[in-house]
Amino acid sequence: MEEQADLHQKILHQEDIFFTDDERQGLYKTVFNRRDVRGQFKPDPIPDDVLSRILYAAHHAPSVGFMQPWNFMVIRSEDVKKRVHGAFSDANNAAAKLFDKQDREKGETYRSLKLEGILESPVNICITCDRSRTGPVVVGRTAIKTMDLYSSVCAVENLWLAARAEGVGVGWVSIIKQKTLQEALGMPAKIVPIAYLCLGYVSHFYKKPELETAGWLDRAPLHELLYFDQWGNTKTSAEDSLVSQIVEDQAFPQQW
Numbered sequence: 218m219e220e221q222a223d224l225h226q227k228i229l230h231q232e233d234i235f236f237t238d239d240e241r242q243g244l245y246k247t248v249f250n251r252r253d254v255r256g257q258f259k260p261d262p263i264p265d266d267v268l269s270r271i272l273y274a275a276h277h278a279p280s281v282g283f284m285q286p287w288n289f290m291v292i293r294s295e296d297v298k299k300r301v302h303g304a305f306s307d308a309n310n311a312a313a314k315l316f317d318k319q320d321r322e323k324g325e326t327y328r329s330l331k332l333e334g335i336l337e338s339p340v341n342i343c344i345t346c347d348r349s350r351t352g353p354v355v356v357g358r359t360a361i362k363t364m365d366l367y368s369s370v371c372a373v374e375n376l377w378l379a380a381r382a383e384g385v386g387v388g389w390v391s392i393i394k395q396k397t398l399q400e401a402l403g404m405p406a407k408i409v410p411i412a413y414l415c416l417g418y419v420s421h422f423y424k425k426p427e428l429e430t431a432g433w434l435d436r437a438p439l440h441e442l443l444y445f446d447q448w449g450n451t452k453t454s455a456e457d458s459l460v461s462q463i464v465e466d467q468a469f470p471q472q473w
Contacts, residue, residue, distance in 0.1 A: 246473040247382045252426060254386035255330075257419040258337040267383050268340065271416075274379030275344065280368035282356035286348065287369045287411075290402060292341035300401040301393070301413065302335045308392045309333075330431060333390045338415035343402060344373050346409040369411040376414070386419035439463050 236244075272289055280286060292298060309332065317324035335341060346369040358364045373389070380387045390413045398410050428434060440463045444450050454461040 247378050249470045249473045250422065251377055251381045252422045254388040254419055255332060255334050255427065257421055258334045258386065258415065258417040259420060260339060261418045262339050263385060263416060267385065271376055271379045271383060271385065275372045275376035278368065278371035278375040280371070281358050281364035282351065284351040284355050284365060286346045286350050286365045287372045288345045288347065290343040290345065292343065297401065298335050298341060301341070301398065304393045304397040304401055305333050305335060305390060308394055312392055326431065326433065332392060334388045334415040335390060338417040340416045342414045342416060343410055344369055344412045344414065346411050348409065349407060366409065366411065373412045380416060384418065385416055386422065388415040390415060
């Protein structure tokens with residue numbers, strides 16, 4: 218019985234995996250240098266082996282109940298891209314008017330921003346969520362019904378980080394009405410488009426996120442977003458060593 222238990226353990230348990238300092242630093246370097254790319258795409262095609270690795274990374278994201286609710290629509294057709302771009306343009310014009318009403322200067326800044334690279338990027342990918350994939354009752358989704366949507370978002374982040382590690386830029390186009398995007402892609406109404414992504418090699422990556430560079434918003438200090446035990450319960454550096462360490466490490470993201 219002990220031999221069987223040992224064999225069972227060897228089959229199911231992962232071999233001890235340790236990350237070297239260089240490997241760990243590579244992860245942080247990727248995270249802190251990820252950017253939302255809009256206007257720097259080059260026409261160079263992404264080789265199939267590179268795109269395959271990126272998609273495998275996305276497919277290995279965590280998912281509630283291991284339901285893997287995603288599909289990956291790879292869009293290369295110029296006609297399809299033009300339909301999607303038209304949907305973006307309509308939604309973007311409507312958004313600009315909303316910012317105009319809020320603040321004229323904000324509206325002008327909004328109109329100056331480039332918020333997509335649909336036509337310029339060689340590949341577009343739409344990551345979706347099929348909420349009915351494994352039936353109506355899903356392990357882990359019985360209390361919070363939106364967990365499957367969050368699972369597909371995890372696939373987006375995996376794809377984004379893998380692409381950055383491969384030197385491929387990614388831009389998430391979110392200014393599109395869901396129904397219009399579904400129609401442009403011939404997508405059934407029950408399938409939820411989670412992220413429409415533009416992928417391609419780029420001329421450069423910006424040092425900071427473009428919206429931060431444009432003065433739209435600044436990055437919030439991490440220690441100001443930290444609560445303890447109850448919502449709204451903050452602590453100072455003098456009261457908690459974690460807060461003190463976070464304040465001390467404020468330059469950590471910039472060192473990569």
